[in-house]
Amino acid sequence: MLRKIFALMKKEFRTILKNKKTRMVLIIPPIAQILVFGYSASFDLNNVSYAVYNEDSGLASRQLLARFRGAQAFHFVDTVNHGDGIAPLINEKKVMLVLHIGPDFTRNLSKGLPGKIQVILDGRNSNSAMISLNYVRNIVMGFNTHWTAIHGGRHVPGQLVVSSWFNSSLDSHWFIIPGIVALLALVVTLEVTALSVAKEREAGTFDQLLVTPMTPLEILIGKSLPGFIIGFIEATFIIGMTILWFHVPFRGSFLVLYVGIFAFLLSAIGIGLMISSISITQQQGLMGAFLFLVPAVILSGFATPIENMPQFVQYITYLNPMRYFLIIVRSTFLEGASFGLLWNLYWPMVLIGIATLTAAGLLFRNRMY
């Protein structure tokens, strides 16, 4: 039995690796993608472009603006001298926000009245708008503390002391890059498996495979192993990049992570082979792969949290292996989580894997043309 499986596996590897284009598709994109996506996927604004519309000629407004000029995260673009100048700057995305200081800002402040500044934000990306608004507030808060210290006044009672666990500087790369491990591992295994049966069906060689002494189980294992091995190597490579190149802290144990990878690959291969054995043509196989991949990625919690989804969509996500694996990768990286915290994330993936592999095995024989 082992020899037969080994022979099929060898043949599968040959079909994947023989073609130069296929080889390239397996090797180059993951490297390029982890590099490009690793740098690009982020929610942190470090270059908030802004313009100033200052109607106040006093000292206080200049002091406040100096703080913005000095801030690393802000990038000064333009000064506006008239209210009409604001719209074109924001409309055409020249700036993300405009700071408007009214004519009696300094006068009010020196009288002990609150000085108001207005921030006009481009809401087309509301997430960026809110983050940059928070940055503005932080700078104003710094200015306020300084102002009260010099000009007197009661400080505010009940101070907020905020600390964040696991990612104290709230660097969103630490959140996204471990997620890319899951993303690319899924894409690669689907690529290898989703067309593998459909290709043989279309060429007619699958019927020949079925009349050999190999049992469907042996065919299943032989078809699964290459995806498994390739997925494993690529995942390991991406994890290495995450730790060594992007310096995301790895606080957990590799055993916990790799048991997760094992379960995740099992489910991904199961789904890939199931898609492949349902499809009669490769075009259908490709459609099936996309049809699974796109929702699986978007509804995994990779970029937008699952908790924000309505309840019925949350129920759908329970069928998505990436949902579980994402938590495992992030927890082992950032929280240093142990088996105890994660055990209820492993078994759903194994279950999905077993169910889909069984379905694939049954479809081998029952879907013949």
Next chain:
Amino acid sequence: MDVMRLRGLVRKESRQIIRDPSSIGIAFFLPVLLLLIFGYGVSLDARHVPLAMVVEKNSPQAMALVSGFNQSDYFLPIPMRSIQEAEQALMHRKVDGIIWLRHNFARQLLMGGKAPIDVIVDGVDSNKARLIEGYVTGVWFNWLERMTGEQGQRLHVPVTVEHRVWFNAEVSSRNYLVPGLIAIIMTLIGAMLTSMVVAREWERGTMEALMVTPVSMKEVIASKIIPYFILGMGGMLLSVLMAVFLFQVPLRGSMWPLIVSSSLFMFTAINMGLLISVVAKSQFVAGQIAIVITFLPAFILSGFVFDIRTMPVVIQWLTHLVAARYFVDILQTLFLAGDIWPLFLTNSAWLAVMALFFLMIIKKKSRKLLE
């Protein structure tokens, strides 16, 4: 180009589409399904965030703060007895944050000291953590105003910040994610529909049969583009209708720019799919390339969810190679801001350049040659 020959080829291609229901399914069923799931599922605005509330000693001041959290729509406060219990809950991802008022909170407040309110957030999802921080600050500020108001004094803050969010006053991330989704879905559909059609002819040997006919390569390519273009535009129309009527995303721009840019983008996406097909020559390879170069770049590098302005400069240049980027920009602006011609024209020009570039390579690569 001969019209009659072209018509014959288009008819053959259309029949192939109609007889394989999966293509029609992709063009119409898929956008509806994806937009439904994602339109409801994708949002960056946290609501009802579970928050552990640890109040070590009850006092009117502490109660006022807790009730502030209870009334907020953003939070779902869960009372806990001790900080240890709350930390356990945070470890097990039962809560996303902790508010901790120590037993001497009220005393320190009355003595006029800086009474600390400890806020611990789970930083794993840093974007969410930041949002939570912002919401907590809002609740805290309301509480401060009420506290000082009760003591008969006005809260004195030197500079206050007022904000106006243009184009999206209710600050709903769905309003910009749904237009972006249309661009992503259309990228996929364009690539999926066409990435295999030329490779299929090569693989089945029908390309060789075509070569001995008087049909020119130009006509073959045109016959692949036309039916899929019509199919794709149908899907596009459905998506826009859903965005406006189902998800209530305001459409502030006018129809013409929407139609022009959609056609340009569809044309670019189909050309990209065809190019993959022409280069790969085998469906297996074409499928793999399509998965790698269409979905993920469109998802991550288009500005759909990750703002391009947050990326390093080198990567910002790289995003210019992703067609979806221009369309995301056009759609977000057309939907939320209206007709802003400078943005519309530059982005459309880029799309046109890309489409022509793809077309040129397709033409060059698809000679009547056998290998």
